[in-house]
Amino acid sequence: MIPLIEREVVENKKWVSSEEVIDVFAAAQSMPGAIAINSSTFIGYKIYGKKGAIVATIGVILPSFFIIALIAMFFSKVQDAPVVKAVFSGIRPAIASLISIAAIKVSKTSIVDKAGLIIAILSVLLVAFFDVQAIFVILGGAAVGLAIYYLFPERAANILSNGGNEN
Amino acid sequence: MIYLHLFLSFMKIGLFSFGGGYAMIPLIQKEIQSHGWLSASEFVDIIAIAEMTPGPIAVNSATFVGYKAAGILGGIVATAGVAIPSLVLILIVSNYFFKFQDHPLSKLIFYGVRPVIVGLIFAAAVFVAQTAFLRQGTTLSGSMLNLLSIIDLKSIFIFIIAIIGLVKFEIHPILIIVISSVLGLIFTML
Numbered sequence: 001m002i003p004l005i006e007r008e009v010v011e012n013k014k015w016v017s018s019e020e021v022i023d024v025f026a027a028a029q030s031m032p033g034a035i036a037i038n039s040s041t042f043i044g045y046k047i048y049g050k051k052g053a054i055v056a057t058i059g060v061i062l063p064s065f066f067i068i069a070l071i072a073m074f075f076s077k078v079q080d081a082p083v084v085k086a087v088f089s090g091i092r093p094a095i096a097s098l099i100s101i102a103a104i105k106v107s108k109t110s111i112v113d114k115a116g117l118i119i120a121i122l123s124v125l126l127v128a129f130f131d132v133q134a135i136f137v138i139l140g141g142a143a144v145g146l147a148i149y150y151l152f153p154e155r156a157a158n159i160l161s162n163g164g165n166e167n
Numbered sequence: 168m169i170y171l172h173l174f175l176s177f178m179k180i181g182l183f184s185f186g187g188g189y190a191m192i193p194l195i196q197k198e199i200q201s202h203g204w205l206s207a208s209e210f211v212d213i214i215a216i217a218e219m220t221p222g223p224i225a226v227n228s229a230t231f232v233g234y235k236a237a238g239i240l241g242g243i244v245a246t247a248g249v250a251i252p253s254l255v256l257i258l259i260v261s262n263y264f265f266k267f268q269d270h271p272l273s274k275l276i277f278y279g280v281r282p283v284i285v286g287l288i289f290a291a292a293v294f295v296a297q298t299a300f301l302r303q304g305t306t307l308s309g310s311m312l313n314l315l316s317i318i319d320l321k322s323i324f325i326f327i328i329a330i331i332g333l334v335k336f337e338i339h340p341i342l343i344i345v346i347s348s349v350l351g352l353i354f355t356m357l
Contacts, residue, residue, distance in 0.1 A: 001223065032183060032252060038257065041257045053261075064230070065230050069230055076234075083352070088208075089351045089355060092299035093300070097330045099192075099292040101333050107289075110281040119279065124290050127193050149271065
């Protein structure tokens with residue numbers, strides 16, 4: 001979706017420059033929520049203030065909302081049919097493999113040192129096997145970052161200068 | 168009242184989800200489970216449909232879960248709920264935010280949060296795999312002998328085929344889903 005947004009607002013409509021749109025995508029990733037929605041909200045805000053932000057957000061949500069609402073209505077009627085059950089019994093394990101591969105890909109860029117590896121392993125264990133709420137684990141990760149910033153300034157400087165690699 | 172619960176739950180999800188759709192799955196699953204809105208396999212089916220349709224997985228699953236739990240109005244409030252936190256945040260703090268994201272403190276917070284996102288995506292994979300591999304109506308508990316009888320070997324076969332297709336032959340995810348749905352049909356008929 002990101003390349004589509006870029007083409008529309010930079011090349012087609014010329015609402016923002018290509019430098020601005022890169023900043024928008026970076027900011028959108030560090031905000032909570034879906035990146036595509038955040039980017040649209042940010043761009044709407046840059047072009048026409050609060051009103052722009054609101055209409056851009058509604059605009060980016062509506063198409064998927066209508067598509068999914070239609071599918072959901074249809075799916076509720078057919079979900080107990082034997083053919084549908086058979087199809088989904090095949091799709092479920094494929095989704096498991098898609099997500100596993102996505103997890104491995106993300107781990108290659110997001111885990112840069114031993115501390116990161118430990119945090120990631122702890123998070124999986126806590127959420128998947130000990131039923132801890134994901135929210136607490138996210139806050140825990142943020143707390144680790146805060147603690148390093150305030151308590152271990154040397155380590156923090158090291159992380160900031162080379163992304164956390166030891167030495 | 169269910170509308171208020173849907174709205175608040177998805178607002179919570181919108182406020183605490185970083186790193187895209189997959190990382191959101193454990194959060195959504197927790198809310199669905201604690202409110203008893205959907206079964207685990209229904210939720211996995213929704214993830215599958217969200218994967219195959221355009222638009223962000225966050226919006227797609229909010230609409231779908233809301234609809235399944237409480238009809239069209241449920242879909243509307245859940246979708247609004249998931250989008251509102253970041254909309255409000257951007258309206259309020261947008262100007263400060265562009266400055267803050269380059270601040271060392273912000274970088275350190277993400278240094279801690281990024282590996283958690285990885286963990287959440289792996290947890291999502293574990294949840295979906297559990298739902299896909301275990302025979303309907305069974306749960307993971309008891310002895311290893313018990314384990315063999317509750318695991319659906321056909322699902323594991325499809326899982327491995329899908330991994331090979333995605334990694335080795337770089338087949339498009341949508342095509343992988345189509346192939347695996349055909350395999351699911353064939354295995355059911357056998």
